[in-house]
Amino acid sequence: MTELGRSLSRRDFFRLGAVAGPTSLVAACGWDGGPVLQPRLQAFSRINDWIGEKVLFSPGRPAREYPLSARTPVQNFPMYSITYNRTGSFPSPDILRDWSLQIGGLVRNPMRLTLQALETLPSLTYTVKHHCVEGWTAVATWTGVPVSTVVALVEPKAESRYLRFDSFDSRYYNGWDLASAMHPQTILAYAYNDRPLTMGRGAPLRLYSPVKLGYKLTKYLTAMSFTRERPGGYWEDQGYPWFGGV
Amino acid sequence: MGSASEPAIASATSGRRPLVKRYAGLVRLTHWLNAVFLVGMIASGLQIYNAYTHFGLRNDPLDLPNPLDGNPMPQWARLGGWLAGGLNWHFALAWPFVATGLLYLGFLAFSGEWRSLLFRPRDIAPAVQMQLYYLRLRKDHPQQGKHNALQKAAYTFIVALGAIATLSGFAIYQPVQLAWLTALFGGYELARYWHFLTVWLFVGFTLLHVALVFLVDPASLRAMITGWYRGRFPSHD
Numbered sequence: 171m172t173e174l175g176r177s178l179s180r181r182d183f184f185r186l187g188a189v190a191g192p193t194s195l196v197a198a199c200g201w202d203g204g205p206v207l208q209p210r211l212q213a214f215s216r217i218n219d220w221i222g223e224k225v226l227f228s229p230g231r232p233a234r235e236y237p238l239s240a241r242t243p244v245q246n247f248p249m250y251s252i253t254y255n256r257t258g259s260f261p262s263p264d265i266l267r268d269w270s271l272q273i274g275g276l277v278r279n280p281m282r283l284t285l286q287a288l289e290t291l292p293s294l295t296y297t298v299k300h301h302c303v304e305g306w307t308a309v310a311t312w313t314g315v316p317v318s319t320v321v322a323l324v325e326p327k328a329e330s331r332y333l334r335f336d337s338f339d340s341r342y343y344n345g346w347d348l349a350s351a352m353h354p355q356t357i358l359a360y361a362y363n364d365r366p367l368t369m370g371r372g373a374p375l376r377l378y379s380p381v382k383l384g385y386k387l388t389k390y391l392t393a394m395s396f397t398r399e400r401p402g403g404y405w406e407d408q409g410y411p412w413f414g415g416v
Numbered sequence: 417m418g419s420a421s422e423p424a425i426a427s428a429t430s431g432r433r434p435l436v437k438r439y440a441g442l443v444r445l446t447h448w449l450n451a452v453f454l455v456g457m458i459a460s461g462l463q464i465y466n467a468y469t470h471f472g473l474r475n476d477p478l479d480l481p482n483p484l485d486g487n488p489m490p491q492w493a494r495l496g497g498w499l500a501g502g503l504n505w506h507f508a509l510a511w512p513f514v515a516t517g518l519l520y521l522g523f524l525a526f527s528g529e530w531r532s533l534l535f536r537p538r539d540i541a542p543a544v545q546m547q548l549y550y551l552r553l554r555k556d557h558p559q560q561g562k563h564n565a566l567q568k569a570a571y572t573f574i575v576a577l578g579a580i581a582t583l584s585g586f587a588i589y590q591p592v593q594l595a596w597l598t599a600l601f602g603g604y605e606l607a608r609y610w611h612f613l614t615v616w617l618f619v620g621f622t623l624l625h626v627a628l629v630f631l632v633d634p635a636s637l638r639a640m641i642t643g644w645y646r647g648r649f650p651s652h653d
Contacts, residue, residue, distance in 0.1 A: 202497030203505065211504040218507045226593045233592045246475035299604070301591060304467035304499065306474045307604055381592050409500035411507070416592045 212409055219413035227415050229349045233380035236297045241363060242308035247300070249370030251389060252340040252404065260369040261339055261390055269374055271358070273320060275395030276330035281323065285360065285374050291315045294357055298380035301416045312378045314359030318352045320394070330396035335377055335388035344377070344388045345401030350415065353381050358391065383414040438562075438636075438645035440527070446520040447640055453513040454622075456505060458615055459495035463502030466494065471609045478605055482612075510585065517578050532562045535572040539565040560649060574621055581614040 203211050253261045271288065274280040295313040302308075317333075326348075333346045350356060356379035360367060367373040372389025379387060385405045406412045439447075466488050472478035477485070496502030524530040535543075543565035548554040550566075558564065563571065587598040587607035601607035629637050635647025 201495060202501040208501070211501070211508050214508045215504050222590075226590050228593060231593065231595075234595060242473055242476070246473075248474070299591075301604070302468070303503070305464065305608060306468045306470070308474045405500070409504060411500075411503060416590060 208409075215409075215411050218411060222411075222413040222415045223347050223349065227349065227381070229353060232355055233298050236299065236309050238297060238311065240309045241297065242310060244363065247308040247310055249368075251370075251372070252342050254370075256340060263369055263373070265338055266374050269392075271375060271391055272393040273324050273395070274393070275334070275397055276327040277396050278325040278327065279323065283320070288315050288358065288360065288375065291319055294355070295361075296355060296380075298355070300380070300384055302384045303410065303414070311361075311363050312357065312359045313361035313364070314357035314375075314378060316354060317356045317358060317377075317394075318354065320358065321352065324396075326396045329398050332397045332400050334393075334395045334397055334401035335391060336393040336395075337372075337388050337390040338392050339372075339390040342388065342390070342404045343401070344386050344403040345397075345406065345412070346382075346386065347413070350379065350381060353379060355380055356382075358394075381415055383416055385410060386414040433646050433648075434650050435644055435646045436650050437643055438639040439643050440523070440529075441643065442523045443520070443529075444640055444643060446516050446523070449512070449516045450520070453509050453516060454618060456495060456509045457513055458618065459493060460502045460505035460509065461611075461615060462489040463494040463496040464499065464506060465489060465612060466502075467499045471612070472605050478609060480609055482609075507589075514582055517575075517582070521575070533568060533571045535565070535568040539568050541565075543569055562649070570621070570625070574618075577614055577617055577621070581611065581618070584608075584611040584614065587611075 202208055249260070251260055253259070270282045270284045272280075272282050292315070293313055294316055295311060297309060297311040300308045300310060331348060333348060333351045334343060335346065336343045356377070359376050359378040360374060362368075362371045367376060372391075375391045376389040377387045377391060386403070400412075403410075403412065406414075469484065469486050469488060470477055471480065471482055471485075494502065496505045524533065542558060542560075545554060545558045546560075546564050546566045549557055583597060584601050584607050586594055587601045588604060588611055591598040591604040591607070598604055598607055601610055633647055633649060635645055639645035639647070
């Protein structure tokens with residue numbers, strides 16, 4: 171190699187360093203973006219929420235159903251609750267004695283539904299794949315009342331745009347767009363693999379839908395309210411994508 | 417390269433290699449933007465992978481090799497701090513990453529530059545000759561245009577890899593809404609595996625790419641920065 175070539179390549183090497191340096195700094199040390207970029211990233215996440223809701227989501231498209239033989243063994247489908255993470259035990263079953271679901275907010279007929287009342291409504295059973303935001307999947311059978319059935323009973327007002335689901339699991343809650351809530355496979359589930367929900371699975375009633383990530387599926391339901399403003403969510407408020415559709 | 421008098425001749429201005437314009441501004445811009453976005457996509461992707469370091473349904477591993485199974489990624493290789501941060505980085509960088517790729521492909525199509533980059537059947541024989549040269553089974557460097565046949569194979573491969581990474585990414589982002597795409601990759605669990613595999617192919621390509629730039633044609637680095645090339649392979653095709 172010539173002297174000229176050698177000096178050129180050295181200079182160019184430093185030029186490369188000028189580009190690669192900041193790039194690797196950005197990647198280094200599990201950086202979250204810092205106080206400047208982190209809020210902007212979350213703001214940008216709202217654009218992806220919009221794309222998820224308005225472009226990618228098809229209100230009528232059903233998720234694929236699986237045969238019973240495809241079910242994930244019960245011990246392989248993790249149970250999870252915020253209360254459990256904090257205290258080491260699931261919420262107490264004492265609450266089940268006089269439990270009922272309160273449905274209100276911007277509706278004409280607010281009501282309270284007991285589990286018995288919910289079980290008399292037409293139910294839907296399906297075996298579908300569960301997608302966790304962490305990247306794992308599991309197949310299970312769920313039985314419950316379509317949210318759309320309950321929505322028809324309470325008659326939401328024209329100005330209601332979102333649904334908020336509350337729980338007795340350390341104030342875990344989720345906000346949903348109405349289109350996803352009205353999806354034919356979005357249900358208020360009371361059975362997992364043909365048996366009533368246990369406390370580990372969100373008894374007595376939980377939200378289930380194969381069109382959302384697991385963290386959108388509120389367990390231990392207490393209330394369902396129609397709102398004009400967009401409700402956040404337990405994880406969503408901490409930075410997880412709000413729409414969470416799959 | 418062998419004779420002792422060659423450096424003296426080459427350093428005289430009359431004997432300098434010709435200075436040629438090699439890379440258009442748009443190619444240089446998209447190249448370096450892509451480098452930055454790719455590092456960000458990989459680092460935030462490894463942060464996401466860390467949340468579940470296995471492939472397959474929960475506790476039902478795919479029957480495919482993963483030497484990294486169960487191993488968390490080191491902190492220096494991750495971007496985002498935690499899963500939500502990794503997701504937000506990944507989904508924010510994904511759009512400019514795709515846009516840069518489309519801009520570059522659009523330029524190749526519009527300018528006709530794709531002709532010097534796309535590997536076609538007629539490049540197979542020259543690729544074999546080039547490989548023989550690299551294996552020192554052939555003495556002289558085969559004649560080539562702007563890029564040799566192996567380079568064409570590499571650059572065609574990397575564009576295809578970018579497309580596969582993008583499509584498998586959408587397949588695991590929207591396995592219900594884009595179920596047809598997810599099915600094309602063999603389902604969610606396999607799509608996630610292919611998506612992860614593209615990471616290591618990108619890393620391998622980049623290491624080889626940078627090594628060859630410095631070992632074979634250092635002048636091309638200057639060309640990718642300024643656009644001007646003065647090196648061993650000045651011709652165009």
